[in-house]
Amino acid sequence: GAVVSQHPSRVICKSGTSVKIECRSLDFQATTMFWYRQFPKQSLMLMATSNEGSKATYEQGVEKDKFLINHASLTLSTLTVTSAHPEDSSFYICSANTGRGMYEQYFGPGTRLTVT
Amino acid sequence: LAKTTQPISMDSYEGQEVNITCSHNNIATNDYITWYQQFPSQGPRFIIQGYKTKVTNEVASLFIPADRKSSTLSLPRVSLSDTAVYYCLVGDYGGSQGNLIFGKGTKLSVKP
Numbered sequence: 517g518a519v520v521s522q523h524p525s526r527v528i529c530k531s532g533t534s535v536k537i538e539c540r541s542l543d544f545q546a547t548t549m550f551w552y553r554q555f556p557k558q559s560l561m562l563m564a565t566s567n568e569g570s571k572a573t574y575e576q577g578v579e580k581d582k583f584l585i586n587h588a589s590l591t592l593s594t595l596t597v598t599s600a601h602p603e604d605s606s607f608y609i610c611s612a613n614t615g616r617g618m619y620e621q622y623f624g625p626g627t628r629l630t631v632t
Numbered sequence: 633l634a635k636t637t638q639p640i641s642m643d644s645y646e647g648q649e650v651n652i653t654c655s656h657n658n659i660a661t662n663d664y665i666t667w668y669q670q671f672p673s674q675g676p677r678f679i680i681q682g683y684k685t686k687v688t689n690e691v692a693s694l695f696i697p698a699d700r701k702s703s704t705l706s707l708p709r710v711s712l713s714d715t716a717v718y719y720c721l722v723g724d725y726g727g728s729q730g731n732l733i734f735g736k737g738t739k740l741s742v743k744p
Contacts, residue, residue, distance in 0.1 A: 520675075522675075550732070552734075558736075559719070559734045559735060559736050559737055560670075560676070560719075560734040561734070562732070562733060562734075607673065609675045609676075611675070611676075611732070621678075621732060622678075623675030623676045623677070624675050625674055625675050626673060626674060626675050628673065
């Protein structure tokens with residue numbers, strides 16, 4: 517089956533620094549990847565849609581200059597949280613779409629970001 | 633994308649059948665119904681998808697009435713490991729974006 521990995525699984529950083537999270541589709545090419553954020557005891561919230569070779573599409577209320585997304589290849593998308601603050605502490609999850617339909621979407625294991 | 637409504641939480645005991653119902657009154661003709669399972673600190677996992685009537689796979693069944701305004705996920709003989717949050721999503725199978733909008737989900741607690 518399709519596998520999506522994320523790295524790192526956990527990261528702790530100081531306020532004001534930047535953190536990069538990688539999302540990889542291991543055994544398929546993903547034309548589209550999605551980034552979600554999940555706060556404790558809440559549902560997943562879509563942050564942005566990442567398309568290979570083009571600019572990401574951000575959801576309303578998500579700062580594109582703070583959450584930089586790069587989808588340089590069909591198997592890799594990165595999310596960089598710039599100038600992180602404690603309120604950015606969350607669980608970040610990516611998913612990859614095989615392009616064969618909505619449900620053909622596979623989720624990564626998530627990255628726990630803690631900003632101190 | 634159609635909005636969904638699910639119970640916030642459900643309790644069950646090991647060995648019982650659990651049915652979780654989702655309402656989606658404004659489902660569109662092209663929309664499919666998909667259920668995901670999420671364990672704490674993990675990404676969601678696809679369970680089952682259907683368009684109408686009944687769909688069954690090795691882990692669950694999905695019942696969809698003729699008007700498609702609701703659906704019921706059925707988990708046969710649950711175990712402790714089925715304790716998780718279950719999300720019902722409705723959207724266009726062939727949508728160009730394919731992004732999934734998650735509702736609040738149903739937290740299922742299975743007790744021994």
